[in-house]
Amino acid sequence: NAGVMQNPRHLVRRRGQEARLRCSPMKGHSHVYWYRQLPEEGLKFMVYLQKENIIDESGMPKERFSAEFPKEGPSILRIQQVVRGDSAAYFCASSPRSKEDEQYFGPGTRLTVT
Amino acid sequence: GQSLEQPSEVTAVEGAIVQINCTYQTSGFYGLSWYQQHDGGAPTFLSYNGLDGLEETGRFSSFLSRSDSYGYLLLQELQMKDSASYFCAGPDSGGYQKVTFGTGTKLQVIP
Numbered sequence: 001n002a003g004v005m006q007n008p009r010h011l012v013r014r015r016g017q018e019a020r021l022r023c024s025p026m027k028g029h030s031h032v033y034w035y036r037q038l039p040e041e042g043l044k045f046m047v048y049l050q051k052e053n054i055i056d057e058s059g060m061p062k063e064r065f066s067a068e069f070p071k072e073g074p075s076i077l078r079i080q081q082v083v084r085g086d087s088a089a090y091f092c093a094s095s096p097r098s099k100e101d102e103q104y105f106g107p108g109t110r111l112t113v114t
Numbered sequence: 115g116q117s118l119e120q121p122s123e124v125t126a127v128e129g130a131i132v133q134i135n136c137t138y139q140t141s142g143f144y145g146l147s148w149y150q151q152h153d154g155g156a157p158t159f160l161s162y163n164g165l166d167g168l169e170e171t172g173r174f175s176s177f178l179s180r181s182d183s184y185g186y187l188l189l190q191e192l193q194m195k196d197s198a199s200y201f202c203a204g205p206d207s208g209g210y211q212k213v214t215f216g217t218g219t220k221l222q223v224i225p
Contacts, residue, residue: 105156
């Protein structure tokens with residue numbers, strides 16, 4: 001039973017490029033959350049999705065950031081025209097419908113913008 | 115909205131007991147979760163309190179008092195591998211759509 005998978009684990013982008021981060025939730029989990037973590041800081045909620053629906057994106061910047069969780073395939077967090085301030089670890093978590101209080105995290109994607 | 119406050123750092127001796135507190139302010143509340151995160155690693159779920167009282171899971175216990183807007187994580191028989199950051203987390207008012215994490219407590223276990 002594979003856990004939450006994220007890829008790539010490390011991503012380097014130049015300013016102005018696009019970053020695409022992928023997350024495959026645990027089998028049977030229909031809820032996906034994305035978080036951002038800066039060094040020595042806590043996790044900041046970005047967006048919460050269910051299959052084909054964005055439930056809450058209040059933590060996500062209005063510009064350049066978007067997220068999706070299609071019917072088939074992984075959830076994608078997309079950052080357009082990256083800037084240095086986007087450098088962070090991005091974690092995805094999933095939970096089953098019945099136990100939303102337990103979130104299982106993927107290993108994260110470390111994004112570095114040069 | 116919601117905010118959860120924790121002490122930034124705690125140091126304890128191997129074999130001892132340590133308590134990590136979490137105080138919160140929220141207009142609605144559905145429970146408190148705890149996560150462990152080692153440096154460079156992903157957060158790992160430890161426990162959840164949906165009701166007031168103590169929940170015990172091996173060496174770790176978690177407590178919640180909703181009337182006091184307060185909870186804590188208790189770690190017993192500390193081991194060196196328990197050195198990590200610990201986060202409390204709770205849903206924002208209105209449900210579990212948005213989960214807010216606490217400021218985090220860095221625990222250092224010393225010999």
